[in-house]
Amino acid sequence: MAIESVDKQNVIDQEEVLRPRMVSVEIAGKTYQVPEGITVIKALWYTGQEVIRGAGCLGGFCGACATYYRTKDDPKVRTCLACSTAVEDGMSFTMVPPFPARKATYQMADLKDPKQDLFTLYPEAPLCRNCNACTEACPQSIDVREGVWRAVFGDFKAVSEMFMDCVMCGLCVPVCIADIAPNLVALYASRAQGVFFTEKPERLHHRIEEIEHGRYDTEWKRILKMNEQELTKVCAELK
Amino acid sequence: MDIHELQKIVHKTRDSRRTQTLPKYSPAERDTLIKKYHPDHRESAYRPIKFGANAGELTVRELAALLEGESPVPDDLDLTPAHTVDVLVIGGGGAGCAAALHAYAQGAKVLLATKLRLGDSNTVMAQGGIQVAITNEDSPIQHFLDTLKGGHMKNDHELLKVMVEEGPSVAKWLLDLGVLFDRDSDGNLHVKKGGGSSKPRLLTCSDYTGLEIMRVLKDEVLNQKIQLLEFSAAVELLSDRGGACTGAVLRDLDNKRLVVVAAKTVILATGGIGRLHIQGFPTSNHYGATGDGLAMAYRMGAKLLQVDTFQYHPTGAAYPEQLIGALVTEGIRSEGGHLVNARGERFVNELDTRDVVSSSIIRECEEGRGIRTMTGRTGVWLDTPLLDVEQGPGTVEKHFPAMVRQYKRYGIDITKDPVLTYPTLHYQNGGVQIDVNGKSGVRNLFVAGETSGGLHGRNRLMGNSLLDLMVFGRRSGTTAAAQAKSIPQGELTLEHVKRFRADARAHGVSGGITSPMLFPAYAKKE
Ligand SMILES: Cc1cc2nc3c(=O)[nH]c(=O)nc-3n(C[C@H](O)[C@H](O)[C@H](O)COP(=O)(O)OP(=O)(O)OC[C@H]3O[C@@H](n4cnc5c(N)ncnc54)[C@H](O)[C@@H]3O)c2cc1C
Ligand code: SF4
Ligand code: SF4
Ligand code: FES
Numbered sequence: 001m002a003i004e005s006v007d008k009q010n011v012i013d014q015e016e017v018l019r020p021r022m023v024s025v026e027i028a029g030k031t032y033q034v035p036e037g038i039t040v041i042k043a044l045w046y047t048g049q050e051v052i053r054g055a056g057c058l059g060g061f062c063g064a065c066a067t068y069y070r071t072k073d074d075p076k077v078r079t080c081l082a083c084s085t086a087v088e089d090g091m092s093f094t095m096v097p098p099f100p101a102r103k104a105t106y107q108m109a110d111l112k113d114p115k116q117d118l119f120t121l122y123p124e125a126p127l128c129r130n131c132n133a134c135t136e137a138c139p140q141s142i143d144v145r146e147g148v149w150r151a152v153f154g155d156f157k158a159v160s161e162m163f164m165d166c167v168m169c170g171l172c173v174p175v176c177i178a179d180i181a182p183n184l185v186a187l188y189a190s191r192a193q194g195v196f197f198t199e200k201p202e203r204l205h206h207r208i209e210e211i212e213h214g215r216y217d218t219e220w221k222r223i224l225k226m227n228e229q230e231l232t233k234v235c236a237e238l239k
Numbered sequence: 240m241d242i243h244e245l246q247k248i249v250h251k252t253r254d255s256r257r258t259q260t261l262p263k264y265s266p267a268e269r270d271t272l273i274k275k276y277h278p279d280h281r282e283s284a285y286r287p288i289k290f291g292a293n294a295g296e297l298t299v300r301e302l303a304a305l306l307e308g309e310s311p312v313p314d315d316l317d318l319t320p321a322h323t324v325d326v327l328v329i330g331g332g333g334a335g336c337a338a339a340l341h342a343y344a345q346g347a348k349v350l351l352a353t354k355l356r357l358g359d360s361n362t363v364m365a366q367g368g369i370q371v372a373i374t375n376e377d378s379p380i381q382h383f384l385d386t387l388k389g390g391h392m393k394n395d396h397e398l399l400k401v402m403v404e405e406g407p408s409v410a411k412w413l414l415d416l417g418v419l420f421d422r423d424s425d426g427n428l429h430v431k432k433g434g435g436s437s438k439p440r441l442l443t444c445s446d447y448t449g450l451e452i453m454r455v456l457k458d459e460v461l462n463q464k465i466q467l468l469e470f471s472a473a474v475e476l477l478s479d480r481g482g483a484c485t486g487a488v489l490r491d492l493d494n495k496r497l498v499v500v501a502a503k504t505v506i507l508a509t510g511g512i513g514r515l516h517i518q519g520f521p522t523s524n525h526y527g528a529t530g531d532g533l534a535m536a537y538r539m540g541a542k543l544l545q546v547d548t549f550q551y552h553p554t555g556a557a558y559p560e561q562l563i564g565a566l567v568t569e570g571i572r573s574e575g576g577h578l579v580n581a582r583g584e585r586f587v588n589e590l591d592t593r594d595v596v597s598s599s600i601i602r603e604c605e606e607g608r609g610i611r612t613m614t615g616r617t618g619v620w621l622d623t624p625l626l627d628v629e630q631g632p633g634t635v636e637k638h639f640p641a642m643v644r645q646y647k648r649y650g651i652d653i654t655k656d657p658v659l660t661y662p663t664l665h666y667q668n669g670g671v672q673i674d675v676n677g678k679s680g681v682r683n684l685f686v687a688g689e690t691s692g693g694l695h696g697r698n699r700l701m702g703n704s705l706l707d708l709m710v711f712g713r714r715s716g717t718t719a720a721a722q723a724k725s726i727p728q729g730e731l732t733l734e735h736v737k738r739f740r741a742d743a744r745a746h747g748v749s750g751g752i753t754s755p756m757l758f759p760a761y762a763k764k765e
Contacts, residue, residue, distance in 0.1 A: 010581040010610045012242045012558060012659070017613035039561050045761040052470065052492050052758070056359030057525040059565050060645055061450050064359050084648055086561055105462045108417060140644070160419055164445050165640060168358075168454060187458055191417030194455075198419070199426030207373045207407045219380050220400065228392055235388035236266060238381075238437045 026092035040067055040082035040093055054095040060084035063169030066139075069093035079137050079171045101173045101181040104188065114192035115154040118185070125185050126152045127178045134172035134182045140165045144172045144182045151189040156197060160190035242558070242656075245581075245610055249620045249657045252583035253628065261588045269595050276598040276605070278662075279548050279697075284518045290746040291739075292542040292680070301515040302546060305530055306537045307743060308754025310736045312475040312488050312497065318731040320486065320501035324350040324466070325723035326716070327487055327502035329473045330532070332360030333449070333705065334688025335508035336456035337712025338677075338719070339465050342506070345720035349465050350500060352489050354472040354509075354527045354757065358457040361510050361525050361689065362708065365449025366568040366641060367433065368441035369709070370702035371406035374430055377438040379403040386703060389435040389592045390668075390696020393545065398694040401675050402703070402710045409709040410442060418455050419444055432573050433701040435592040441702045446568055446641045449705065471498065472527075472757050476505065476535050476684065478735040483682035484539060485729035490757075501731055503723035504683045506715050507532040511667045511689040512549070514759040520664040521564025523552055531755030532690035536671045538739045541679045544692035545669025550699055553578075553596035555663020557618030559649045564663045567621055568642060569593075569701050575629055579620040579657065580608040586619075594698045597662040610659055618661035623653040666704065668695050677715025683722065683729070685715040 015037070022033040025043055034043045041058070044051050056064030065082035072090025082095060104121035111117050118125060125148060134144035142162055150158045163186040173181045210216070226234070264272065274280050285297045289307055298306070326342040328335050331353030339351045351357070372382040382403040387394050410428070414420065420442045421429040432439040444451035460467065470492040477486040477499070486501040509532035513524025522528070537543060554569070556562035572578070572589040578596070580586055580603045587599035600619050603609050609617040623642075626634045635654040636643055646653045670692030677685040688708045695703060743749065 009240065010245060011240060012245060012610065012612045013240060014558075014560070014613040016560060037561065042761075046763050048763050050762045052355075055526040056355050057361075057364050059364050059523070059525070060648075061364045061447075061641070062356075062359045062525070064356055084561075084645065086649065103458075103461060105464065107462065108459075109415070164419070164447055164451065165644070166454075167450065187454060190419065191455060191458065194414065194417030194419045198414075199422070201373075201414070201422070201426060201428045203375075203427045204371075204373050204407055204410060204414075208411060211379065211404055211407065216378060216380055216404075219378075223380060223383070224396060224400070231384075231387065232266075232392055235384050235392070238384055238388060 023087060023089035025087050028094045034087060036089065037086050040069070040080065040085050040087055041065055043087045054082065058083045061167055063167035066096040066169040066171050067093050068096055079139050081139050081167070081169065096171065099170055099174045101170065101184065103181070103184050106188070108191060108195050111192070114196050115156065118151060118188065121188060122180070122185050124178055124180050128152070128180060129178050131177055133175040133177065137171045137175045139169060139171060140167060142166060147186050148180060148182050151185050156189040156193040159186050160193040163190055246620070246656050248581070248583040249579050249622055252579065253622065253625055256577055256579070256585055257629070259585060261585055263588045263591050264595060272598045272602065273594055276601040277594055278518050278520070278551055281518065285547065289748055290742050291537055292540055293546070296547070298546045299517045301517050302512065302530060302533070304752055305534045305754040305756060307748050308534060308752045310475050310538065310739070311753050312733065312736060314733060314737060316488065316497060316733065318477065318499050320499045320731065322350055323501040323728065324348045325503050326506065326719045327352065327500050328506045328508060329487060330508035330510060331357040332508060332510050332688065333362035333452060333456065333708035334712040336460050337709050338506045338508055338687050338716035340456065340459055340463065341713045341716030342720040343463050343465050345717055347720035347723055350468065350502070351460065351465055352468040352471045352473060352500070354470070356469050357460065357467060358453045359525060359527070360453070361528060362449045362705070363453040364523070364525065364566070365705055366446040366566065367570050368431060368443035368448045368702050369705035370433060370436065370440050370700065371410045371442055371706065372403060372438070372440050373407060373428060374438065374440065377440050379406070381438055382406070382440060385436045386700050387696070389698050389700040391698060392696065394696035395693035397675055402694060402706060405710045406706050409706070409713060413452060413709065416455050416459055418452055421445065431570070432590070434569050434572060434590045434596070435700045441573070446570055446639045452705065473509070473531065473535060474755060475736065476539050477731045477733065478539060479729035480732060480734055482540060482735060483729055484684035485731050499731065501728055503726055503728055504685060504719035506677070506685040506687055506719050507536060507671070507690055508688045508712070509690050513664050516759070517549060517664055520551065520662070521555060522664040523555060523564055523566040524665070526758060529756040529758065530667070531757065532686065533670065534754040536679060536681070536684065536686065539681045539684060539735050541681045541684065542672045543669065544672045545697060546692070548668040548697045549664060550593055550666035550668055551597045551662035552665035553593055553600055553662055554621055554660035556658065557616045557661040558612050558659040559651065560614055561649055562645065565645065566663065566665070567658055567660050568639065570639065571621060571623055571626065571642070574626050574638065577622040577625055579622050581610050582608055592698055592700070600662055604661065616661060618659040620657040621660045622657045624655055624657065627654055666699055668697055668699055673711070675714065676718035677711050678718070685719045687711045687715040
């Protein structure tokens with residue numbers, strides 16, 4: 001890369017380069033010095049730790065890197081995704097081990113009354129005690145408590161919309177005093193919403209039929225007979 | 240300079256850029272641009288593979304070393320199986336889950352082994368959507384031609400025809416499982432336009448398409464009680480004396496033990512290569528994207544296709560440092576986001592194919608029209624606030640919640656300010672050669688998803704990968720299950736590894752790196 005040639009003016013000031021600083025963090029009880037601003041997971045690597053359980057997509061989508069942390073002098077223990085959170089001075093953190101939550105199993109297509117079946121599959125769901133701990137634990141800022149209630153009241157549509165951001169990190173589960181796994185309840189409700197309560201997309205079904213009935217067969221024959229030159233020409237005309 | 244100072248030019252030129260339309264390059268211009276700037280054409284990054292099915296062919300050095308690498312399994316390993324199944328699926332991303340579900344639906348005994356947790360993969364990160372030709376203005380043929388054009392006419396026609404024709408039926412399969420694609424007000428599936436496509440045909444679930452698909456498939460794998468081994472990475476395949484695949488050796492990553500699995504058929508769905516950091520590029524890929532499937536299949540004698548071409552997604556984050564390599568979804572450009580250089584100019588039709596757009600960004604930066612960071616990176620602006628200007632306040636927030644959230648964590652508001660982007664290593668265009676049922680050249684070895692090759696030619700179109708996973712996941716799963724019914728369990732040997740080692744010696748390759756790599760070595764040694 002000929003970086004030299006880039007206009008000298010166009011350089012973004014970066015704190016970490018202008019004032020590089022090592023900060024003190026505490027990982028699972030031990031203190032380490034790491035560069036300020038790197039992500040929590042990079043801090044783990046920086047201190048020489050292999051991370052296997054705890055690393056996944058590295059992009060904030062899979063929820064593998066659920067972490068508890070606390071900032072300097074603040075008693076409040078918070079949650080974050082380690083791949084998407086920067087370290088700061090005095091932070092202390094530990095990755096969250098897998099939690100043995102119970103997932104109900106079901107054959108979606110065989111359900112008769114999915115809104116009622118929720119209570120057989122997750123009988124604990126209506127026992128929510130409104131403590132709001134799940135909402136506070138959610139690194140995706142989902143109103144988890146509200147979601148549990150909506151599910152219980154059968155508003156699966158709202159649940160499916162609220163939980164589209166859910167990365168299934170499971171942080172809302174161990175905190176629940178009613179032994180509810182809100183993310184799993186929401187997943188069930190969202191899937192049921194899709195299977196039972198959304199419109200059938202006409203156009204898609206129409207297209208499937210067209211293909212089955214060979215609507216494109218003649219055109220396929222014409223296209224597949226072409227040599228590379230002819231095909232290139234057809235493709236070049238696409239807009 | 241303060242970043243906001245540098246961003247001013249983007250705000251200032253926004254109005255004048257709005258009325259401008261940039262033509263796409265002609266085929267000849269595309270060729271010249273790509274040859275000059277695309278990383279695939281940086282000769283020094285390449286070398287010939289020394290031996291094996293692709294001997295003499297060029298690939299990037301990082302991959303060549305892995306393909307020629309040393310197996311971690313000793314010749315004399317006790318091959319008494321811990322598990323005996325009909326179908327072993329290796330990899331728990333989209334392709335692996337689809338394959339496992341379809342194989343299971345055929346009544347096969349299925350084991351799914353995956354390196355991380357189920358679903359921790361590239362699939363979970365797909366934001367842009369899945370291409371399916373469903374509108375009246377569109378057809379499977381249009382989809383075929385667009386893909387061919389994007390792939391520089393090098394796609395396998397047979398595979399491609401199958402993919403575009405089965406798109407609508409896999410979309411239905413996903414809907415029937417409860418995947419919530421975005422809808423129009425009349426209940427039809429909403430379609431968006433993707434880069435390199437002549438018609439809008441991207442189905443989306445907000446900007447969480449991969450997450451939504453993965454959540455549902457994972458749930459379904461668990462509901463069907465398919466046998467699952469997480470944190471179990473395949474490190475070697477097994478063969479009978481005739482060279483057919485008969486199972487695999489896994490490494491249990493918790494206790495480091497090797498676990499032998501006997502299987503009548505094996506489906507490799509281990510995904511891509513981003514974490515090899517080819518040519519030093521940052522990547523958008525997940526932690527386990529280290530090309531394991533390529534290395535294992537190659538040792539078995541499978542032929543690879545087009546492993547000299549990779550996709551560098553035009554808009555990887557180039558700032559802030561915490562987000563380096565992460566994807567800024569193409570959806571932003573699909574909805575009209577401009578790419579803008581340091582002078583406030585647009586320089587490419589943003590919806591041209593990825594190789595063209597990436598090459599042009601590299602050109603801007605190399606010719607001094609980029610923006611530099613103090614950590615030595617360069618990039619160009621992606622004008623995200625433009626979407627709110629064009630389509631009304633709240634558009635970015637509503638259409639790209641994941642993007643907004645990702646930047647917000649570092650104090651950046653992409654609804655107000657443009658973001659700095661530079662190409663990031665994104666996708667392996669080629670892979671193991673397969674037929675329409677996912678069969679590789681090795682008997683009883685199937686390959687599905689990003690690990691396979693041929694379908695996408697020399698450049699994959701946006702949204703075609705998710706479709707690939709679902710179509711060929713289904714085909715390989717179904718076929719592998721059917722095939723397993725008609726054959727006995729073959730003998731478990733490491734004959735192919737012995738052959739491979741002898742071959743390596745004969746070509747003077749020794750003391751190579753151990754492969755598969757499994758994970759990049761990020762932990763600092765000291
Ligand atoms: C950030 C991002 C955004 C994308 N956006 C889109 C999009 O919008 N539309 C689109 O169509 N495509 C998109 N793609 C591409 C697409 O998501 C991937 O190509 C596709 O998901 C690959 O699916 P896969 O099942 O083949 O591999 P993956 O989903 O990566 O799954 C592979 C699995 O195999 C496991 N594995 C790896 N090695 C081993 C081993 N040795 N043993 C056992 N298991 C192993 C991995 O841990 C992983 O679980 C995107 C990709 C990325 C990275
Ligand atoms: S709802 Fe629960 S599982 Fe989902 S992101 Fe929030 S805390 Fe994680
Ligand atoms: S943590 Fe449990 S009890 Fe508390 S609000 Fe959430 S679901 Fe209800
Ligand atoms: S590793 Fe996937 S969310 Fe952090």
